[in-house]
Amino acid sequence: MAEEGSNWVVMVTGRSPTNIAVIKYWGKRDEGLILPINDSISLTLDPIHLSATTTVAVSPSFSRDRMWLNGKEIPLSGERYQKCLREIRKRANEVSDEKQGIKIKKEDWERLHLHISSYNNFPTAAGLASSAAGFACFVYTLAKLMNVKDDLGQISSIARQGSGSACRSLYGGFVKWAMGNNADGSDSLAIQLADETHWTDLVVIIAVVSSKQKETSSTSGMRETVQTSALINHRAETVVPARVLKMEEAIKNRDFTSFAKLACTDSNQFHAVCLDTSPPIFYMNDTSHRIINLVEKWNHSEGTPQVAYTFDAGPNAVLISPNRKTAALLLQRLLFQFPPNQDTDLSSFVVGDKSILQDAGVTSMKDIETLEPPTECKDKVPYQKFMGDVSYFICTRVGSGPKVLTDETLALLDPITGLPK
Amino acid sequence: MAEEGSNWVVMVTGRSPTNIAVIKYWGKRDEGLILPINDSISLTLDPIHLSATTTVAVSPSFSRDRMWLNGKEIPLSGERYQKCLREIRKRANEVSDEKQGIKIKKEDWERLHLHISSYNNFPTAAGLASSAAGFACFVYTLAKLMNVKDDLGQISSIARQGSGSACRSLYGGFVKWAMGNNADGSDSLAIQLADETHWTDLVVIIAVVSSKQKETSSTSGMRETVQTSALINHRAETVVPARVLKMEEAIKNRDFTSFAKLACTDSNQFHAVCLDTSPPIFYMNDTSHRIINLVEKWNHSEGTPQVAYTFDAGPNAVLISPNRKTAALLLQRLLFQFPPNQDTDLSSFVVGDKSILQDAGVTSMKDIETLEPPTECKDKVPYQKFMGDVSYFICTRVGSGPKVLTDETLALLDPITGLPK
Numbered sequence: 001m002a003e004e005g006s007n008w009v010v011m012v013t014g015r016s017p018t019n020i021a022v023i024k025y026w027g028k029r030d031e032g033l034i035l036p037i038n039d040s041i042s043l044t045l046d047p048i049h050l051s052a053t054t055t056v057a058v059s060p061s062f063s064r065d066r067m068w069l070n071g072k073e074i075p076l077s078g079e080r081y082q083k084c085l086r087e088i089r090k091r092a093n094e095v096s097d098e099k100q101g102i103k104i105k106k107e108d109w110e111r112l113h114l115h116i117s118s119y120n121n122f123p124t125a126a127g128l129a130s131s132a133a134g135f136a137c138f139v140y141t142l143a144k145l146m147n148v149k150d151d152l153g154q155i156s157s158i159a160r161q162g163s164g165s166a167c168r169s170l171y172g173g174f175v176k177w178a179m180g181n182n183a184d185g186s187d188s189l190a191i192q193l194a195d196e197t198h199w200t201d202l203v204v205i206i207a208v209v210s211s212k213q214k215e216t217s218s219t220s221g222m223r224e225t226v227q228t229s230a231l232i233n234h235r236a237e238t239v240v241p242a243r244v245l246k247m248e249e250a251i252k253n254r255d256f257t258s259f260a261k262l263a264c265t266d267s268n269q270f271h272a273v274c275l276d277t278s279p280p281i282f283y284m285n286d287t288s289h290r291i292i293n294l295v296e297k298w299n300h301s302e303g304t305p306q307v308a309y310t311f312d313a314g315p316n317a318v319l320i321s322p323n324r325k326t327a328a329l330l331l332q333r334l335l336f337q338f339p340p341n342q343d344t345d346l347s348s349f350v351v352g353d354k355s356i357l358q359d360a361g362v363t364s365m366k367d368i369e370t371l372e373p374p375t376e377c378k379d380k381v382p383y384q385k386f387m388g389d390v391s392y393f394i395c396t397r398v399g400s401g402p403k404v405l406t407d408e409t410l411a412l413l414d415p416i417t418g419l420p421k
Numbered sequence: 422m423a424e425e426g427s428n429w430v431v432m433v434t435g436r437s438p439t440n441i442a443v444i445k446y447w448g449k450r451d452e453g454l455i456l457p458i459n460d461s462i463s464l465t466l467d468p469i470h471l472s473a474t475t476t477v478a479v480s481p482s483f484s485r486d487r488m489w490l491n492g493k494e495i496p497l498s499g500e501r502y503q504k505c506l507r508e509i510r511k512r513a514n515e516v517s518d519e520k521q522g523i524k525i526k527k528e529d530w531e532r533l534h535l536h537i538s539s540y541n542n543f544p545t546a547a548g549l550a551s552s553a554a555g556f557a558c559f560v561y562t563l564a565k566l567m568n569v570k571d572d573l574g575q576i577s578s579i580a581r582q583g584s585g586s587a588c589r590s591l592y593g594g595f596v597k598w599a600m601g602n603n604a605d606g607s608d609s610l611a612i613q614l615a616d617e618t619h620w621t622d623l624v625v626i627i628a629v630v631s632s633k634q635k636e637t638s639s640t641s642g643m644r645e646t647v648q649t650s651a652l653i654n655h656r657a658e659t660v661v662p663a664r665v666l667k668m669e670e671a672i673k674n675r676d677f678t679s680f681a682k683l684a685c686t687d688s689n690q691f692h693a694v695c696l697d698t699s700p701p702i703f704y705m706n707d708t709s710h711r712i713i714n715l716v717e718k719w720n721h722s723e724g725t726p727q728v729a730y731t732f733d734a735g736p737n738a739v740l741i742s743p744n745r746k747t748a749a750l751l752l753q754r755l756l757f758q759f760p761p762n763q764d765t766d767l768s769s770f771v772v773g774d775k776s777i778l779q780d781a782g783v784t785s786m787k788d789i790e791t792l793e794p795p796t797e798c799k800d801k802v803p804y805q806k807f808m809g810d811v812s813y814f815i816c817t818r819v820g821s822g823p824k825v826l827t828d829e830t831l832a833l834l835d836p837i838t839g840l841p842k
Contacts, residue, residue: 228686230656230659230660230686230690231652231655231656231660231690231693234652234655235651235652238651239651239652261699264699265649265651265697265699268696268697268698268699268701269651269652269696269697271696272652272693272694272696272697273693275689275690275692275693275696276686276689276690276693277689278682278685278686278689279713279714279717279721280689280713280717282710282713285707285710286706286707289703289706292700292701292703293700296700296701300700
């Protein structure tokens with residue numbers, strides 16, 4: 001190893017996706033190790049639109065571990081960060097940086113300090129599982145820096161200890177978090193059910209719902225549910241195991257009808273057990289309910305699901321369509337009922353894969369105003385419009401898992417100083 | 422019996438209370454007989470503030486059965502009305518009207534026609550279980566007219582076939598609807614746990630919440646829950662039986678702490694199984710959630726329940742305080758957070774037992790504007806105000822069961838013509 005005091009910096013930049021559960025994780029059997037009371041299944045979302053990027057750097061010149069999140073320094077002293085750091089350091093191996101002529105020996109990792117900078121390409125305030133992408137990226141990128149040889153499943157088990165659902169962000173495509181049986185949590189990890197090339201027709205539209213309510217954190221929320229709900233055990237022990245098997249089948253067979261029914265009912269049941277908690281937890285608001293009603297009415301009128309919805313611990317809707325055509329029809333309905341405030345421009349109101357907008361025939365704000373009411377509402381009470389109740393829409397798809405970004409210009413730390421650029 | 426064609430009219434006027442369940446009825450095991458999947462428990466509300474009044478008249482001059490609800494003629498052909506009519510007629514006995522010198526023989530009731538007029542002293546649109554009071558009054562008053570000898574429990578079993586929860590309106594005070602075991606429903610009936618003199622300190626405040634949403638009827642809602650919820654059976658078979666026993670104890674001992682905890686958790690669980698229905702049913706809206714949060718925050722800050730809440734198949738909150746002092750503190754909090762629209766006057770914004778207003782120190786609209794934020798909110802984010810989100814408040818109490826109104830001026834039908842006055 002190069003001597004102490006020398007000012008070399010070795011760094012790696014990684015990017016990890018976020019994910020959205022379609023069979024929900026809610027409730028831990030072990031708070032410390034973050035072991036869940038049931039399996040869960042998620043879709044990994046395209047990191048182009050929703051991901052965390054993290055640069056981790058090591059240098060003998062660093063006097064302590066430091067971290068920056070979205071440009072702002074944050075303490076690394078939290079138990080969750082410390083656990084992940086400890087577990088990764090334990091598995092560190094020798095690293096050679098031939099370009100710089102540096103060799104870091106296995107035992108050096110225990111005393112070398114780290115700088116870590118992480119950035120989300122989507123608003124953290126939006127309640128879009130930023131901690132899942134963040135911890136997945138933290139652990140994945142550290143593992144790359146330290147030349148950890150464990151497979152992704154084992155890495156996911158470490159990410160799990162940062163934030164439960166982070167383990168599912170270690171793979172692209174369709175992912176199961178197997179709850180596991182071992183007391184030490186070693187078998188509570190992510191398993192890829194199918195990669196992102198398996199079912200490429202799916203289109204995901206996220207409605208970011210305006211909310212003034214302060215929400216219950218999912219950590220304390222699920223603790224209270226486990227402690228007080230009279231229904232959560234029945235859900236975890238009886239309902240979810242059967243649904244997980246069916247959801248695996250639905251994904252395997254690209255069976256959208258089954259997929260949609262399972263995703264919607266499981267989202268609703270997750271919110272039901274939140275409501276069955278004392279005091280009750282409300283994550284969905286009137287706007288969330290209206291989005292569900294819009295989808296249910298449409299699905300009912302067509303006789304078969306056109307769209308699946310799922311809601312995490314907040315009011316945002318994640319809507320999944322079987323193909324671009326249905327996604328365009330969905331976007332028309334959403335824009336009709338939830339038009340933007342007058343001062344909004346279209347390019348900031350629909351973000352991500354904007355080509356869906358073209359398919360929907362909407363290229364200007366004026367096009368939104370002239371949208372026709374959906375056919376399933378004809379001859380009925382005219383649809384009420386709720387201007388501004390959705391802040392913006394993100395159009396995206398199922399995407400790939402974490403990767404190392406080799407383009408050095410994407411690094412978040414300066415290669416000389418090891419400080420944020 | 423006086424001859425056909427003669428124009429005598431014999432009539433009876435009755436009044437029946439409404440009731441609010443604190444252990445909820447949701448789900449039928451027999452749709453036709455209206456047999457529930459679990460016991461339920463309710464408080465009967467004071468008929469002075471919330472009741473149905475019904476006049477039933479019989480005359481040989483009537484050519485067919487007719488009914489008026491709130492002054493408007495409605496068809497009596499519905500199966501539920503017909504069932505109640507049939508069951509009461511079966512049990513009819515000889516009646517003598519000595520003043521008019523009329524004797525109606527038992528067998529005459531099969532061919533004599535009825536006029537029925539019913540009126541609710543509260544807005545039907547408010548979603549305050551008008552059908553419970555209505556069917557209880559319909560059956561009770563018919564039974565009086567026809568000199569039915571069955572006890573109130575047996576009468577309640579007939580009212581049940583009009584509207585399930587109507588059976589609980591046959592008694593004052595605290596009432597259990599025993600689900601029963603018999604296939605013919607004969608043991609599915611109301612039992613009085615304690616009369617209205619048992620626990621007189623309780624104060625009930627109903628927040629009538631503005632809602633633009635069309636709500637799912639409870640009949641179709643509970644059918645869909647039974648057909649699709651994966652949690653309803655666990656609720657009905659395991660959770661409710663234990664809660665019913667505890668609630669009976671709490672009522673017997675006037676144990677408000679237990680009463681409040683059971684009432685709140687059971688209301689929330691009822692709404693949880695609604696949410697677990699496919700498609701999901703939402704009866705509570707953002708205003709309902711805010712009222713719950715207000716109560717939960719206050720209860721939490723005091724360390725012991727100050728108020729119980731319960732919500733039926735709609736957004737209205739029924740809030741139960743252990744005494745007038747707490748009720749006044751509750752009303753202050755409610756008026757602070759949900760002030761009336763500017764054009765409202767106080768006397769129509771707080772109705773029923775207005776003496777609670779005096780206790781709360783509110784005698785004018787100006788007093789509402791100058792209310793201080795509740796102490797549990799000091800040093801916190803200032804409470805947001807939601808003007809107009811509650812349409813009005815009804816202050817009431819636990820009250821008495823059905824009775825015959827002997828004051829003839831209260832009859833809703835003309836004693837000569839048998840038509841609505």
